[in-house]
Amino acid sequence: MARMTKPPDDTGRVILGLDAAERAERRRQLLLDTALEMFATAGFAGTTIEALCQTALVGNKAFYEHFRNKEECYVALLQRCTERTFTRVVEAIPHDDVDEETTTRALVGALAHALTDDPRVSIVTFGVAGGITVRIDKLRRENRRGASSLVVSTWERSGDDLPENVGAIALAVIGGLFGLIGDELDRVDYRPDPSAVDELITNMGDFVLAVRRGMH
Template identity: 40%
Template structure:
């Protein structure tokens, strides 16, 4: 028992410890190869306590995916506030934020885009909800700047392309990166995302001309 904490606080600490372990183990050895017992051992949590927090290993993964997405959205909102407020400035701030969220810690991109594929319909539902939420945010941003050439489905295609670029990039990376190498790869990823966005955005302008 941790002194000074009530039951709910101790439960939250166990929950977060399990999510931290899930990030590490799912990323490095894969979802399918990671057991609940391994998660508990890594988190120093009793197996019985796991089921007081999560119904299953899949539920743990879904919560981890939600936590990653919430963190990425929070970073994006902060980046937008710090931008110069122009369409181009906002776009670049958001793309840089996306690259940092999924490129700084390789485990995040591996878990989000590589290790959870085809786990279940419930997991895929979370993935699709996240993509729709990002696409809706893009559409809202474009609407605020009266971006020409905007049409239904375009934001969804943009988001799918950006996320696929991150997934492809992450599978060419090693976990054994120095901080300098990490920073350099975030710059590379930012350039990939920005190049894709600029190409699509230029096409939108041409289509509306």
């Protein structure tokens, strides 16, 4: 396994208005931006560190300052995609006292758009960029459990008595929602048109609301 390379101690230098830490973070984000494109098009197995660095116009040494290997880069990219998706969903939670159906449709709409507006994000998130490792697959499952916690907290806002196995139900709902999104993206080769996304959001909302009715 490649070892992390310690970056040079130039913290006192300011170049183009950026100090060393800011320049390092800019390189890291550039590498992740490039990784998003390459993993989505060439796949995990088909992307090499050398090609990634050449495309990003970043030296191999800079890559190893941030990531130990290609898998760690993919993990960081997946985490970034997940965090941005969760942010969009949380921001969609209505602040007013609205009914549960309105809240549900707002949340599934935000989730659908977060995963379909940029086809590359959906490819990385759903792990279809071939050659995914056990560690990456485990992280994807952990992210789904995190999403299910958000579902539970949304249901708790209703004030209803929830079943003891609500966590398992929420996890199944997340799996179902991701299944609907994945099937639709696969059907249209990861390039859905607006009308297809609207129909997808309707189906996702109907699914979640049907589950909720079964819990009463």
